[in-house]
Amino acid sequence: RQAPAPTATPASPTASGTSPGATTPVTTSLEAVSVALDWYPWSNHTGLLMARERGHFRDVGLDVTLEVPANPEDVLKLVATGRNTFGISYQTDVLLARAEGIPVVSIAALVQHPLNSVMALEGSGIARPRDLAGKKVGYPGLPSDEALLATMLEFDGARLDDVTLVNVGFELVRALLSRQVDAVIGAYWVHESILIEQQGERPVILRVEQWGVPDFYELVMVTSEQELRDHAERVQRFVRAMIRGYQDAQADLVAAVDLLVREYPDTNRALEEEGIRRLAPLWTEGVPIFGWQEAKRWTDYAAWMQARGLLRGEVDPNTAFTNRFVEAAR
Amino acid sequence: MKSAPLHWRVELRHVTKTFYRGRQALTVLGPLDLRVADREFVGLVGPSGCGKSTLLNVIAGIEQPTSGEVWLDGEPAPERLGRVAYMHQRDLLLPWRTVLDNAILPLELRGIPRREAAARALPWLERFGLAEFTHAYPAQLSGGMRQRVAFLRTLLADRPLLLLDEPFGALDALTRASLQEWLLTLWEELDRTVILVTHDVEEALLLSDRVLVLSPRPGRIVREIVVDLPRPRPYEIVTDPRFVRLKAEVLAELRARSTMEVQFDGT
C-alpha cells in the first residue's frame, strides 16, 4: 500500500507535551506541512523555530510540524513518499538518493559549507592530514567519510591505507576523549568540537574543504518532485517564511537559543549558545540570500563523489537542486 | 433380571495391539475376541502388564488396535471416542481444578451449565465422603480420595457403557464395599453395561456376571468363568462353597500361566 496522504500528519502522542506545535493555536485556514529533521533539535533548526514563533509560517498559511526520524537517511524516503512535506538532509545523501531513484530535490542550502571535519585533540601532534598516518581514526562507519578522509590524506601526500579506520558508531566524541582513537571524522566542527571543549579538552579541527574536498553544502532543505509538481506554490510560501525565520535567528542569536531551549527544555544550552555563534555565519556566508545554491558546487561535488566511487550510475546534479524558490523569495 | 441382549454392546474382533520402542516391537494384546452383552457386568483379571489397560484404551478409542476391529452396539466403530465412560487406572485429576470441577468435567464437556452440573455432583460428593473437600485441589487429597473423585467423574459421564480400570484399588475395605454397592445399584437401576478390571479376584466374582481371565502379555482370554451366583450377593457369600470354588478356579488359572514364580529360595 502506498503511504498515506502527507496531509494526514499523525497526531504526535506528545503534541500537547513537548512538541512546540501546540503552543500556536491552529486555525482551520492553515495548511499542515511537516519537516523531517536531520537530527534532534539543535541550533541549526532555530530558523524554523523562529519562523514558527514569529508567525512567518502562519502568515503564509502554513502550520509546520517538526519531526525527527530514526535515521538521517530515512528523511529522504519520508519526503519522497510524502510522509513529510520537507526534510533536512545532506548534499551527499541527496545525490546518493537520486542515484537510487528516490525523487527528492534540494530547495535550499541551509549551511553554505561542510561542517563535517576531522577532529583530534591538541597535544596529539596532529595538525594536518598527513599527521594521521599510522594513527587510528574513528568514524561512524559510513563510506562517505572514508572518501572524505581519503581525499584529505591524498591531498596532503598520504594515503587512506596509512591510517587505521575504526568504526565507532555514534560515539565519535567519546572514542576521541577516551583516546580509543587519535582522531575522528564525521563530527561537526560547530557542534562536537564544543562538546570536546566542554570536557576540558581542546580540539584540533581539519576542515575538509581546506584539504582537497570540493566545497559543498552540509545541510540542505529537500522536498519531493511530486510536491514541486503539485504544490510549487506551497513550497514557495514555505521557503519564503523559512528564510525570514533564519534571518530573524541570525539577527538575534540569543533569542534563537532561548527559543530552542524553551521549546526543548532538555537542550544543552551552553553547547548551543557557542554552536550557533559558529554556525550562524555559515547560513549566508558568501551568498546574496539565505539558501542560495551554486550549480558548480553541485556538479563539482557530484564529480568528486563519482571519482571516489561513492556515486554509481548517472546522476544529473543540475536536477538535484533548484534555486527558483529562494530566488523568488528574495 | 437381565434379559437376553438385543445386540452386543461391545464386540472385539480379533484385536491385537503392538507397541514399538524404537525398532523393537512389543505385542501386548494377542488376538482377542470379546463380546459383551447389553447390561452385562464383565470382570477382567490377569497378571500385571498383560494388557488390561491397553484393552480398555482400545475399547474407549484412545488407542486404535494394530489389527482387528472394535464394534459398538452392533456396528463397526472406528471412531468411538466419547461413547463410553472410562475410568483410567491413574486418577488423572486435573491439578488446576477443584474436586467439584474435576468431578463435573464430563458434564461440562457436554455443555451442561455449571450450576446444574454442580447440583448433580454435590449429593454424590457427600455420599462419597468428599463434601468437606468440594473446593480442595487434588494435591490436597489422599490417594483414596483422589480415586473416589475419579470414580465419581466417570459415573457422571452418564454413558451406557462403563469401563473401570482398578476403580477401588486405593480404597480401604469399607469404602470399597460402599462404592461397590453404589456401582451395583447404578448398574441395575440405570441399565449400564460394565467392564471392570481388577486385581481382586473376590471383587470380580462378587460383582460380575462373567469373569474373563487374561494370559500374561500378550493378553488373550484364556478362561471365561460364568458367575452363576444369585444377586444380590452379600459379602458373606465369600465363604459360600460355590464362591470359594469359583475363586479357586480363577486363581488356579492365573497361577497356571504365571511367568513369575514365587521364589522362596534365595535372596
Place this chain on the structure above:
Amino acid sequence: MKSAPLHWRVELRHVTKTFYRGRQALTVLGPLDLRVADREFVGLVGPSGCGKSTLLNVIAGIEQPTSGEVWLDGEPAPERLGRVAYMHQRDLLLPWRTVLDNAILPLELRGIPRREAAARALPWLERFGLAEFTHAYPAQLSGGMRQRVAFLRTLLADRPLLLLDEPFGALDALTRASLQEWLLTLWEELDRTVILVTHDVEEALLLSDRVLVLSPRPGRIVREIVVDLPRPRPYEIVTDPRFVRLKAEVLAELRARSTMEVQFDGT
C-alpha cells in the same frame, strides 16, 4: 525368631499434624503415640483419608509434625531425612529416567558407581519380571510394573527401616504374593523393620507382627492387634479360624468407626 528389642526403632510421641487450606485448619493426625521395635513388622490399616500417608511422611521426615516428637533409634530425630527407605503411595518414577535408572536412584544418591549399582539392580529386575523393560521409560510401563519398579527402588535404598505405603495395591494376586514373599525374606534375613500401610486386611494380617487400626480423620490408633500366628504363614492360613477371627476383629473395628455407611437404599 525375633529377640526383644534393644531400643525402639521408631517412637512417635504425641504427634499431631494439621494442614491449612487458606484459613481453614484440618487436623489429619490426632495425637498419636506409636512405638515400633527393631525388626518388627507393623501393619497399618484405616479408612481412606485418615492420615496414614501423612503419618509415614512424618516418620520419613518429609513433613514435620505440628506438635509432638519423632524419635528414631532411641533418640529425638528432628532431622531424619534419609534415615528410612520410604515407598510413597504414588510410584513417583522420574519420567526422564529409564526403569534401571529409576531403580538405582537411591544407590546413585549414595555415590555408588553406576556400574556397580546396575549390577546390584539387574537380578532384581529379572526377578520382578521387568528384565525386558530395563531401558524402557516409565511412560511405557503398566501400572503394576511401575509399582514394582518403585518397590525395587525402595528395597535398594537398603535402610534398616522400611516404610511402605500400599506397595502392592496395583498388583494382581500372584505378583503380589510373590513380592510379599520377597519382602518377608528380606525382612527376616536382613533384619529390617517394616511399617506397612495397606487396605488389604488379609495382607496386613499375613505379614505383620502387629496390626494397628487407625480411626477416621484425624487418625489415631484405636486398636492394636497382635498377630500371634506362627511364621511362615502360607496363604492357606486365611481359612484358619484364628486368622478369620483376627480379620473379623479388624474389620469390625474399622466398621465401628466408619463415617461412610453402606447405603443400599436409594440412588
Place this chain on the structure above:
Amino acid sequence: MARDRLLTRDRIVPLLILVSVMLGWELATRVFQIPRWVLPPPSAVVQALIRDQRLLLRHLTVTLEEVGLGLTFSVLLAIVLAIGIVSSRLVERSVYPLVVASQAVPIVALAPILLIWFGYGLTPKVIVVVLVCFFPIAVNLVDGLRGVDPEFVDLVRSFGGTSWQTLRVVRIPGALPAFFSGLRVAAAVSVIGALIGEWVGSSAGLGYLMIRAASQFHTDRVFAAVLVSAVVSIGLFWIVGVVERIALPWRRSARTET
C-alpha cells in the same frame, strides 16, 4: 518467630548488597577516575533523578503508555499465534518460521517502513514493543500447550471432548505456567522495546530523552532515565509474578500429595 527473623534478614541483606554495589560503583568512579560522560557515579545519577524528576515523569508517562499497549497486543497476538500453531500443522509449518524470522529484522530495516506507513505517532512504537514482546510469550505458550501430559488429553477425548475443548480444559490451563514464564520475559524487555521504538522518530518518551541527553553529554540524565526504565522493568516483572500467583491458586496449594 524464627521465620520472621529470617524474613527480615531476607530483606535486609539484599538491601545491604544493593547499597554496597552502589558504594562500590561510587568508589570505582572516583578511584579509577572514570569520566562522568562514560559512567556517572550513582550520586550524580540520583542527583539527576531528583533534579529532572518532572522531566523524567513526563517522558515516563509516554513510555508507559507504549509499554502498556504493546504488552496487551503482544499477549493477544501470542495467544492467537500459539493456538494456531499447536492446532494446525499447516499453520505451524507456514507461520512459525515467519514468526521466528520476525525476530531477526533489525530496526534499521524496519524504521523507514514503520514511519512511512504509520507516521510518527504511537503506532510504530507499539508495533516495536509488540515485535519485541510477543515472541517469548508465543514460544513459551506453544511449548506449554504441547507439553501437557498426553494422558490428560486422552482423558478429555475419552469423554467425547472436541479438540477445542481439550484446548480449553487441558492445554490452556496446563500451559499457564509456561505462559507466565514468557510473559515475565516479555514484561522485562517491553521497556527496551519502547525505548527502541522511540528511537524510530518521536518527540517524547524515555528513549527519546536518553538519545538526546546522550548526544549532549548529559550522561547523568541518561543514567537517570535508565534507572527509571529499570525500575519499570522490575515492577512489571514483579506484577506478572503477582498475577501468576493469583491466576494459579492450585500451584500454591501443591504440596506432598501422598
Place this chain on the structure above:
Amino acid sequence: MARDRLLTRDRIVPLLILVSVMLGWELATRVFQIPRWVLPPPSAVVQALIRDQRLLLRHLTVTLEEVGLGLTFSVLLAIVLAIGIVSSRLVERSVYPLVVASQAVPIVALAPILLIWFGYGLTPKVIVVVLVCFFPIAVNLVDGLRGVDPEFVDLVRSFGGTSWQTLRVVRIPGALPAFFSGLRVAAAVSVIGALIGEWVGSSAGLGYLMIRAASQFHTDRVFAAVLVSAVVSIGLFWIVGVVERIALPWRRSARTET
C-alpha cells in the same frame, strides 16, 4: 500410506503458502507501486542476494561467530544465575532484580561503556548478544527449576539426597523442557543481538553491512542481509528443536501410560 501423503501435503502446502506470500509481496510492490527504496520486491532482494552473495557470506561469518560465542556464554551465565536464584533466597532477592534491570539498559547508555572498556573487537558484540540472550534462558530455567513436582523433590530428600543432588537428579532434568523454551527464544533473538552489537562499532558483520547499505540507499542489499539474518534465526531455532528432541528422549516415548 495415508500418513505419507499427509506428510507430503504438510510439506507442500507451507511451501505454497511461502511462495504465495512472496508473490503477494511482489504483486503488492508492483500494484501499489511501493518504491523499492522503501520495500524492495522479493525479486530484487533475491537478485541482491545472488549478486552480493560473497559479500554477505563474508559478513555472515563474522556475525555467526558473535552469535555462537554469545549464545554459549548466555547459556552458561543463565545456568549459573538460575541455579543461584533457586538455591538461595538471598541471591534471588539481591541478584534477580539486577538481572531484570539489565534488560532495561539500552544500547545508548551501554555503548560508551562497552567502547571504553572493551574497545571495538569481538568482546562488546558478544556482550550485547549475551545481554539479549541470557535473560529468556535464565527466566525459563528459574521457573522450570521451581516448577518440578514437589513430590519428586520429597522423594529424593527422603532417600537422603542433598539439595545439590535434588537439583541434579530432579530439578535440572525436570526443568529441561522450560530451558529449551528459553533457549529457543534466545536462539531466535541472538542474531538481532549481534546486529545491535555491530551497530556499536564494527568493521564487519551483517549489522555493519546493513547500516552501510542503508546509508547508501541500497535497500535491496539491506533486505538481502535481513533475509540472511532471518534464515540464521530460523536455523538456530530449528537446531534447538533438534537438540531438544535428542536430549529428551523420554518425551518422545511418552504416550498413554495406563
